[in-house]
Amino acid sequence: MQQPLAYRMRPRTISEVVGQQHLVGEGKIINRMVTAKMLSSMILYGPPGTGKTSIASAIAGSTKYAFRILNAATDSKKDLQMVADEAKMSGTVILLLDEIHRLDKTKQDFLLPHLESGNIVLIGATTENPYLSILPAIRSRTQIFEVKPLSEDDMQIAIDRALTDKERGLGDFKVTLDDDARKQLVYATNGDLRSALNGLELAVRSTKPSDDGAVHITLAIVEETIQRKAVTADKDGDGHYNVISALQKSIRGSDTDAALHYLARLIEAGDLPIIARRLQVIAYEDIGLANPAVVQRAVMAVQTAQQLGFPEARIPLANAVIELALSPKSNSAISAVDEAIARVRKGGTGDVPDHLKDAHYSGAKKLGHGVDYVYPHGHPGDWVPQQYLPDKLVGASYFKPTGNSKVEQAYKEQYAKLRQAQQNGLKKR
Structure with missing residues (x-):
C-alpha cells in the first residue's frame, strides 16, 4: 500500500x-x-x-x-x-x-x-x-x-512542491488546480498541511483524467474530498471581508444571534486565524473599558481555540462571541488614542518637561534633567500634582468615556477627579 x-x-x-x-x-x-x-x-x-x-x-x-x-x-x-x-x-x-x-x-x-x-x-x-x-x-x-500555524504562503509552497515533485509527489499526473480550489484547500484545512496534502492526493487520484491525460481539479472536487463547503473561500474577495465586517458590527450592535450566524460562516470556512484576530480586535475596540473582565475572558477563549483547533475551537469561540455581544460597549480607549495620534501627526508634540527626562547618566543634573521630579509613591494616595504633558499641550484631553457601565463610570469619575486636582495643584505653584 x-x-x-x-x-x-x-x-x-x-x-x-x-x-x-x-x-x-x-x-x-x-x-x-x-x-x-x-x-x-x-x-x-x-x-x-x-x-x-x-x-x-x-x-x-x-x-x-x-x-x-x-x-x-x-x-x-x-x-x-x-x-x-x-x-x-x-x-x-x-x-x-x-x-x-x-x-x-x-x-x-x-x-x-x-x-x-x-x-x-x-x-x-x-x-x-x-x-x-x-x-x-x-x-x-x-x-x-x-510550532506556529502555517501561513497561506507556506501552504502554497508545500502544495506547489507536491504537484511538481515526480519522485515523491504528484508530478506525473499533469494536474491543473483551479485557483478557487487551491484557496479552499488552504483555508478549509486551517493551516493543517497534512490534511491539505492528503486531501489534494485524494482529489487527484479519484478524478478521471481527460483524453490528453491531464487531471483538472475544481472547487467542487476539493469540497468533496475535504468535506467542507467554500462558504467564504475567497479570502481576497468581497464576500469574505463582508462576513468579517458583519461579525464585528453585529457584536458592536449587541445582536447575539446575528453574531453567532457570521461566526458559524467563518467556522465553516475553517478560518480560525481571522476569527481569532478579529475577536481580539472587537474585544478591545468595542467593549474595552466598559467591561475589562469580558475582554480578558475573550482573549483567553481565543487562545484556547487556537490551541484546540477545529472542531473543538468552536466552543470557546461561541463563549467569546456571546459574552462580547451581550456586554456593555465602549470605544473610549480607541477614540482617545486615535485623537492623540491625530494631534501628534499634526505636529502636536513639544519637548518633554525637564523633570521627566531620563536622569540615569552622568551630567543629567547639570542639564536640569530629572531635578524637580516628584516621586508620587512618596505622597498620600501615591499621587502628587505635577506637569506631565509638554508645555504646548498642557490641558489637552483625549479620554472621553460615556460611562456605559459601572466600571467605565468609575473610570470617568476618577479621570475627571484627577484632572481637576492636577489643574488646581498646578495653579498653586
Whole structure:
C-alpha cells in the first residue's frame, strides 16, 4: 500500500522544511543545532499538521542519525527499549515521541537516563501546552519550542512542491488546480498541511483524467474530498471581508444571534486565524473599558481555540462571541488614542518637561534633567500634582468615556477627579 502524500513529502533536510522559519531558518536555533551537530532533546508544541514531525524528520535527515517514531500513549516500554538498544549499537537515535503529554511515569523513568547520556535525542510532539501538561522531569531536560500555524504562503509552497515533485509527489499526473480550489484547500484545512496534502492526493487520484491525460481539479472536487463547503473561500474577495465586517458590527450592535450566524460562516470556512484576530480586535475596540473582565475572558477563549483547533475551537469561540455581544460597549480607549495620534501627526508634540527626562547618566543634573521630579509613591494616595504633558499641550484631553457601565463610570469619575486636582495643584505653584 502506498504511503500518503503528506508522509512522502516530509522534508529530508532542514532546508526543505516549510514554514517555522523562526526555528529552522538560517541562523535560527534548530538550524544552528544541526549545523553545529550539537543536538539536544526538545519538545515541539503547536496545532496538528504544522510541521512537528517534519522538523524531527528533517533533523534526522540533516544529521544522518537513525530516526524512529513512537506514540507515548499507545507504544509500550518494550518499544522504547528497542529504540534504546538501537541507540547503544549506532551511537545516537533521534526519537520522535508523539503525544508526549501522555507519557506515564514508568516510561519517563526509563527514558531519563538515555536522555542524560545523549544516546537518545528526544523530540516530543504535542498539541498541549508543555508547561502545563509535560512532567517536570522531562521538561527540565528538554528545550521547548512553539510550532506556529502555517501561513497561506507556506501552504502554497508545500502544495506547489507536491504537484511538481515526480519522485515523491504528484508530478506525473499533469494536474491543473483551479485557483478557487487551491484557496479552499488552504483555508478549509486551517493551516493543517497534512490534511491539505492528503486531501489534494485524494482529489487527484479519484478524478478521471481527460483524453490528453491531464487531471483538472475544481472547487467542487476539493469540497468533496475535504468535506467542507467554500462558504467564504475567497479570502481576497468581497464576500469574505463582508462576513468579517458583519461579525464585528453585529457584536458592536449587541445582536447575539446575528453574531453567532457570521461566526458559524467563518467556522465553516475553517478560518480560525481571522476569527481569532478579529475577536481580539472587537474585544478591545468595542467593549474595552466598559467591561475589562469580558475582554480578558475573550482573549483567553481565543487562545484556547487556537490551541484546540477545529472542531473543538468552536466552543470557546461561541463563549467569546456571546459574552462580547451581550456586554456593555465602549470605544473610549480607541477614540482617545486615535485623537492623540491625530494631534501628534499634526505636529502636536513639544519637548518633554525637564523633570521627566531620563536622569540615569552622568551630567543629567547639570542639564536640569530629572531635578524637580516628584516621586508620587512618596505622597498620600501615591499621587502628587505635577506637569506631565509638554508645555504646548498642557490641558489637552483625549479620554472621553460615556460611562456605559459601572466600571467605565468609575473610570470617568476618577479621570475627571484627577484632572481637576492636577489643574488646581498646578495653579498653586
